[in-house]
Amino acid sequence: MDNNYQIFGIRAVIEAINAGKTIDKVFIQKGLQGDLFKELNSLLKSEQIASSFVPIEKLNRLSKKNHQGVIANISPIEFHNxxxxxxxxxxxxxxxxxxxxxxxxxxxxxxxxxxxxxxxxxxxxxxxxxxxxxxxxxxxxxxxxxxxxxxxxxxxxxxxxxxxxxxxxxxxxxxxxxxxxxxxxxxxxxxxxxxxxxxxxxxxxxxxxxxxxxxxxxxxxxxxxxxxxxxxxxxxxxxxxxxx
Missing domain, CATH: 3.40.1280.10 (SPOUT methyltransferase, trefoil knot domain)
Incomplete structure (x- = not known):
């Protein structure tokens, strides 16, 4: 996956969604907890963004960067109505x-x-x-x-x-x-x-x-x-x- 199409970390993904970025899918480490995670999860549901809970090994395969348990794929295109x-x-x-x-x-x-x-x-x-x-x-x-x-x-x-x-x-x-x-x-x-x-x-x-x-x-x-x-x-x- 090209890093230009990825965002890493809970806070960064939240900010990207709030900024109106077109998020294709968010991969979340299984067992992730905390208030920031709850905020992200609520935002994903309200914005109807596809997400998947995966083992940390999956996240490590998606990226070698410090993902902090969350990786979002940014769509390179804008979808049509x-x-x-x-x-x-x-x-x-x-x-x-x-x-x-x-x-x-x-x-x-x-x-x-x-x-x-x-x-x-x-x-x-x-x-x-x-x-x-x-x-x-x-x-x-x-x-x-x-x-x-x-x-x-x-x-x-x-x-x-x-x-x-x-x-x-x-x-x-x-x-x-x-x-x-x-x-x-x-x-x-x-x-x-x-x-x-x-x-x-x-x-x-x-x-x-x-x-x-x-x-x-x-x-x-x-x-x-x-x-x-x-x-x-x-x-x-x-x-x-x-x-x-």
Whole structure:
């Protein structure tokens, strides 16, 4: 992790939050106590900032600096307001394409997906505040800088985002193996949002119940699935093929 994207110590993190810095996630040493910790914990909850209690060994791996039991990742980008992003995109008059990521956890996969999204003209990426991969120095590097060009919005609940997109006339397509319908039978000339799932478990069952269509990639080898960033690339370029 690039130290330019980290803050160390309870007081420093509190001051950064109060100063309006975009904090992606805070890692806190298990067992940490005291009034200052209580102030930080209360602030994290009120500002709805993702946090995780971890062993000191995890913190030591994240940084060699004197972290005092707390390390915060600062996002290198400013996140967009989700509803404004959708409305502004629709007002532009072209057929929109959005990408939703359900609990994607690997920062390098995230970076690779952002890079492909930028190359294919995606209008925005939507992630959930809790449980999503943070935007780190590795994300920036893997995206080849595309992270600064693609609007990214965080939402409380992905389900609510899906309902909002559907209410805005945008079909929501789930990329999943849990269907017999092929990717190549989907009409991507329509306004579309594509959901990609996590590396281990794919799209959560509750999310799958809300989508308009499910689609899978044809698989002919002995391995049952592709890396999520590779699968995402196939989906996005099928959108490009149909539209252009």
């Amino acid at each position: 989700f509803e404004n992003l959708v409305m502004n995109t629709l007002e532009q008059g072209h057929t929109p394409t959005f990408l939703l990521l359900d609990q994607l956890s690997d920062v390098r996969n995230f970076g690779a997906i952002i890079r492909t999204a930028e190359c294919t003209g995606i209008d925005g990426i939507i992630i959930q505040k809790q449980g999503s991969a943070p935007i780190t120095a590795d994300t920036v590097k893997t995206s080849a800088g595309a992270v600064f060009n693609v609007p990214i919005a965080k939402v409380e609940h992905l389900k609510d985002a899906i309902y909002y997109l559907q209410g805005s006339g945008i079909q929501v397509i789930a990329a999943t193996e849990k269907t017999d319908d092929s990717l190549y039978n989907v009409d991507f000339t329509l306004p579309t949002a594509i959901i990609m799932g996590s590396e281990g478990t794919g799209i959560s069952p509750s999310i799958l119940k809300t989508v308009d269509k499910k689609a899978k990639l044809p698989m002919y080898g002995s391995i049952g699935s592709l890396n999520v960033s590779v699968a995402c690339g196939v989906f996005l370029y099928e959108v490009v093929r149909q539209r252009f």
